[in-house]
Amino acid sequence: MFGQLEDVEARYEELTSLMGSPDVAGDPKRYSEVAREHASLTPTVRAWQAYQQCQQEIDSAKELLGDDDPDIREMAKMELEEQTELLEKLDAELKVLLLPKDPNDEKNVILEIRAGTGGDEASLFAGDLLRMYHRYADSLRWRMEVMSSSASDVGGFKEVICLISGDQVYARLKFESGVHRVQRIPETESQGRIHTSACTVAIMPEAEEVEVDIQAGDIRVDFFRASGPGGQSVNTTDSAVRITHLETGLIVSCQDEKSQHKNKAKAMKVLASRLLEQARASAHAEQSEARKLMVGSGDRSERIRTYNFPQNRLTDHRINLTLYKLDAVVEGSSLGEVVDACTSFFNAQLLQGEEQG
Numbered sequence: 482m483f484g485q486l487e488d489v490e491a492r493y494e495e496l497t498s499l500m501g502s503p504d505v506a507g508d509p510k511r512y513s514e515v516a517r518e519h520a521s522l523t524p525t526v527r528a529w530q531a532y533q534q535c536q537q538e539i540d541s542a543k544e545l546l547g548d549d550d551p552d553i554r555e556m557a558k559m560e561l562e563e564q565t566e567l568l569e570k571l572d573a574e575l576k577v578l579l580l581p582k583d584p585n586d587e588k589n590v591i592l593e594i595r596a597g598t599g600g601d602e603a604s605l606f607a608g609d610l611l612r613m614y615h616r617y618a619d620s621l622r623w624r625m626e627v628m629s630s631s632a633s634d635v636g637g638f639k640e641v642i643c644l645i646s647g648d649q650v651y652a653r654l655k656f657e658s659g660v661h662r663v664q665r666i667p668e669t670e671s672q673g674r675i676h677t678s679a680c681t682v683a684i685m686p687e688a689e690e691v692e693v694d695i696q697a698g699d700i701r702v703d704f705f706r707a708s709g710p711g712g713q714s715v716n717t718t719d720s721a722v723r724i725t726h727l728e729t730g731l732i733v734s735c736q737d738e739k740s741q742h743k744n745k746a747k748a749m750k751v752l753a754s755r756l757l758e759q760a761r762a763s764a765h766a767e768q769s770e771a772r773k774l775m776v777g778s779g780d781r782s783e784r785i786r787t788y789n790f791p792q793n794r795l796t797d798h799r800i801n802l803t804l805y806k807l808d809a810v811v812e813g814s815s816l817g818e819v820v821d822a823c824t825s826f827f828n829a830q831l832l833q834g835e836e837q838g
Contacts, residue, residue, distance in 0.1 A: 721734065
């Protein structure tokens, strides 16, 4: 591990030097690449430097344990206990930081929310989930753009697809994929009975053009008249687009824009991300048990989380996490706490798999 950390530190120093080089500074694309790698190594280097400093403090404290002054010996003993505890924490942190990086972690994501069982109540919950992720994205200064949507008659969504752009979006949202279940009393329920509904959430890394090559012969593109609200020009021209990927049978439709061209571009972006996700899932299925566990967390048939409104309770069933502040989670302010808990849990699973391997 220490050899790896020394290599990381050397690379970090090299990147720091490159960022100050006129040749790199004068090339925006090159500078962006260097800065991005530099930023990705910063947490590891800082933890490694803290580890080394802590080790020096431990060595100094051990020397003072033999001092003639009993007060100094007592202070050295306390310092040794404190620094030893810190060293253990830093050691665990460094092991996680050295885990193989998911190449998709820095990517933007395509978020898909679909109403499942529960009829109108499920569509309303889909709207709640959309607002939750939107508020969470705002708190992290991410940008969220609706790519396609199908509204329900009661003000929710049958389906909504969004692009979320920003820093480390996939890294933070990748464990949100799965079935989200809600338990609450609908406004139309006269007898106060709790109803159970569900929505599926899919988080896919945004595909780059170089990753997914879609040829004109691979797809069939159909144009049709948009339905639902949207203004006269939306409803009276064939601006809506449906793209069918012939090999896989995947179908993507988009009608939110007035422009046929814009709808096609959005639909192609969603299709590319779905194809990338399909290939990624297939590759991951052949990897270690730890990685299979992480992929399993995104299986759409798996219930991952329950939102119980009468009890103000959120339960993540994968990691046995229960919080009695559901209101703060759906407002987006406490979703980060859930995201962090999931990330820590699955990193621990991955670390265990690495150690056993």
